[in-house]
Amino acid sequence: MIATRSSLQRLAFSFFLAASNTTRSTILSSIEYTERKVVQLNRLYSNLNSLFTPIHFNAAKDARLLNVIFAEVRRKKSKKSDSHNLGKTTLIELIDFMLLKEITGSDHFLEKHKERFHNFNFCMEIALHDGGFATVCRSVSQPTQISLKRSVDSIENCFQIAEDEWDHRDATLSAARDALNAYLNLKMVAPWDYRTGVSYFLRTQADYTEYFQIQKFMQGKDRAWKPYLARILGLNYEAVAHKYQIEDEILDKQSEQQKKIAEIDPDNQDRGELVTRIAIARDEISEAEQRLDGFDFHEAELEINKRVVDAVEARLSEISENLYDVDVDIAQLEKSISVGIKFDIKRIEQIFTESELLLPASVTRSYEELVDFNRKLTKERNKELRARLTKLRDERDGLVIEHKRLSDERQKLFAIVQQADTFRKYKALQKQQSLKQANLAYLEGQLARVDNVADLERSLRELRGRRDAATTAIEISLSRGSPIKQNITILFNRYVARILDINGEFIVTGNSSGNLEFAIRTKDVTGGDTSQDRGHSYHRTLCALFDLAVLKALEDTPFYHFVYHDGIFEGFSNGMKLRMLDLIREVIGSGKIQYIFSIIDADLPRDEDTEQPVKFATDEIVLELNDQGDSGRLFKMPPF
Incomplete structure (x- = not known):
């Protein structure tokens, strides 16, 4: 006898009622996840595990967890110790490379040190918002020959895939971008492709200088980024x-x-x-x-x-x-x-x-x-x-x-x-x-x-x-206006007030030429202008909070659902660090936003009562670095 759909539904519901509370929670969590749509980084690994330790990000069903790139400076008294040469920022460059950044003729570390990385092949797996995963495989020796595969389930090791099983084998950079763009299907940024705005969510230290005009657009004109930002805001x-x-x-x-x-x-x-x-x-x-x-x-x-x-x-x-x-x-x-x-x-x-x-x-x-x-x-x-x-x-x-x-x-x-x-x-x-x-x-x-x-x-x-x-x-x-812009404006002000105890205004106006102008201003409790946004730490904070507001406002749309903030806690007061950490956990609590950030042990927030550093859970630390030799670096080799 073949069960009808309604009978199966009644059977499933009966099983649910009979289950324990824990089991019910698990079932609800699973149901909630199957409805969740995300574009997040799942795994990053290479063919040389001894030189590059595979990174398993907390993504998709685990996106409620932080993704911490933790660097520990153990030789604090050594003048040779350098926490800024361990690979925190290099990881962003590597992720960008796997998202098919053009590096030929650039100062990208894989191009500058091509001889050293000549034998490396990298694979990155991305969770897709319409289900399944996309795997990108790219070598350093042939960076314009890229292989891609879409799969329902996560692929354990892309290097074991037969050549005829790839959807695209040794595709050109342009063709590979087109394929990945189709996989990601970021309708919120169409007619632009996924590469146009990805740098907004891979913030290096150099990308905190301007709120909206990231380093990628620094040499370009307003026409290179303002229409794109208007698209995101629903204008x-x-x-x-x-x-x-x-x-x-x-x-x-x-x-x-x-x-x-x-x-x-x-x-x-x-x-x-x-x-x-x-x-x-x-x-x-x-x-x-x-x-x-x-x-x-x-x-x-x-x-x-x-x-x-x-x-x-x-x-x-x-x-x-x-x-x-x-x-x-x-x-x-x-x-x-x-x-x-x-x-x-x-x-x-x-x-x-x-x-x-x-x-x-x-x-x-x-x-x-x-x-x-x-x-x-x-x-x-x-x-x-x-x-x-x-x-x-x-x-x-x-x-x-x-x-x-x-x-x-x-x-x-x-x-x-x-x-x-x-x-x-x-x-x-x-x-x-x-x-x-x-x-x-x-x-x-x-x-x-x-x-x-x-x-x-x-x-x-x-x-x-x-x-x-x-x-x-x-x-x-x-x-x-637009609901998206309004939501981003409200969220941004909430986040700024929560972290900096001031009002943060995200303003979009037309200038004398009729073009859009984007601005962020801070106001004190009396409504007067503050100069807090002029400091580097505050400027970095406002950039990060704006990113979070945008991601939160668009978490249910075909958009990016991840962000990597390099050194976000540097220069913060302890209270700001604690408030920022609480806010981040709250934003990612829905499981729809993946948050990746790097931090050194000296910048860890401290418990206000015990004054002890707040430690992250083991499953939240996706990469540990330290200054005790080559083994502590992102690439297990002498610095470059």
């Missing part, structure tokens, strides 16, 4: 973040606008004047174009230059020389052709008679034969000379024609070249036109910049309007 964080984003855009636009204004001539900043000057410049250019088009030059004439003229002159000179040579040759040929045989035999005979000499008959006969031969030879020669003469005359005719053509061309060229004034005017008009066009381009560029500045100004007006809307949204959010 309109979107308007706060949006306003900062808009102000960034305004600064960028203003910077760009100033650059554009610097590029504008002071005489050209009036857009109307610029438009008029551009219209006039364009009209002047148009008129000049018409004047240029009015010059009556043939296309060939516009290409004339000195080289063309010189070439024509040179060819004419060459033709003239050729004509002279041809004319000389023709004259000589004509003369040669016109000259016959001039030798007269009768004249020779007369000369011989007058000289009473007898001319032999043989000579006369030979001469006649010679004349006859010469006539034949001359005839042939003249024939060739006439052919040569004809050729020279044809050549001359060609040279004359070319000479005439080139002479006419030269005349035209000289006519154009001689119009010097016309060319000068044309060139001057061209130059003037170029200047006008350059001036037009400059004016148009100035107008473009003026228009750009105007566009930027319109964008700025739109951005300022959006900024004003965001400012209004912030003001409305402040005026309405």
Whole structure:
């Protein structure tokens, strides 16, 4: 027979009634725990237990207990004794490392002393607010290769998990953060991830300087942390973040606008004047174009230059020389052709008679034969000379024609070249036109910049309007407040009054720029301002009390449910220590907040009656340190 759900419920209720009071309490405690939602540190250990003792925190069902990091200075008379070199603060850095802090290039002790810690692999188990646990495994040698696993039950030793059983094996730092962020599921800080505010709850000595701007944000601007804090307080964080984003855009636009204004001539900043000057410049250019088009030059004439003229002159000179040579040759040929045989035999005979000499008959006969031969030879020669003469005359005719053509061309060229004034005017008009066009381009560029500045100004007006809307949204959010902010304000004042016997005011206002301002002020019983918050011890106390107020106000929400305060009792009076310890126990009494703190034996509160140091229960001390050699340190090795 299968039991119904109602029958099982009746059976369980009957068993509860029949149980003893002790058993009933145990059952109620168990039921209460199953409904409790927490994000707390459960265990921290390494692969080298001999050098790093595993730490089992009081978490989840044991969160009602304190988590004390207790350092004992046993060699009080030794000058070499140093309680500040045992590892109390180093533990915070190690926890931060296991919460996936980026350490590459930083002064983190695991990065600075990487060679010493090279062989260490660490595991940290975190209790999740929606049930179960998340285990993070990270090595020093490969800090960007991280393994993660989610489990229903606590895992005794993550180093015994098979590689294929990890949910994420050797994930990158970014991927590992995304996975852990999903595991933690801190809806109260969305859209930010878990890393953004984790340092608020890992307070080193350096993180007590400012109430809200912890060391992580010390170098950053307000936009890095104020929207986040507004989110935690239940205020309109979107308007706060949006306003900062808009102000960034305004600064960028203003910077760009100033650059554009610097590029504008002071005489050209009036857009109307610029438009008029551009219209006039364009009209002047148009008129000049018409004047240029009015010059009556043939296309060939516009290409004339000195080289063309010189070439024509040179060819004419060459033709003239050729004509002279041809004319000389023709004259000589004509003369040669016109000259016959001039030798007269009768004249020779007369000369011989007058000289009473007898001319032999043989000579006369030979001469006649010679004349006859010469006539034949001359005839042939003249024939060739006439052919040569004809050729020279044809050549001359060609040279004359070319000479005439080139002479006419030269005349035209000289006519154009001689119009010097016309060319000068044309060139001057061209130059003037170029200047006008350059001036037009400059004016148009100035107008473009003026228009750009105007566009930027319109964008700025739109951005300022959006900024004003965001400012209004912030003001409305402040005026309405939120239950979370109100609860934190009340709790903080209660805690301050209880510990310091003064009023502590947590104030959120808007400044003159419309941005949020967060402040903590202390008032005496008469309402006057006190200066107590200016001392380091009081300042540290107020920081711690504010953390407790925030955690208490959000203990039932998907938020952080742990805090580590380093050296919280240093510098306190004994009464303050006792009151602080009582308050802490009261805050964690619900089991929803895990409180971790470090303390040295000299800072232990003392019983007011016996004046003996108040001792913590054995199960509340999760780590003991001392100054008696390496074995007493967090890492069982020489100091670093």
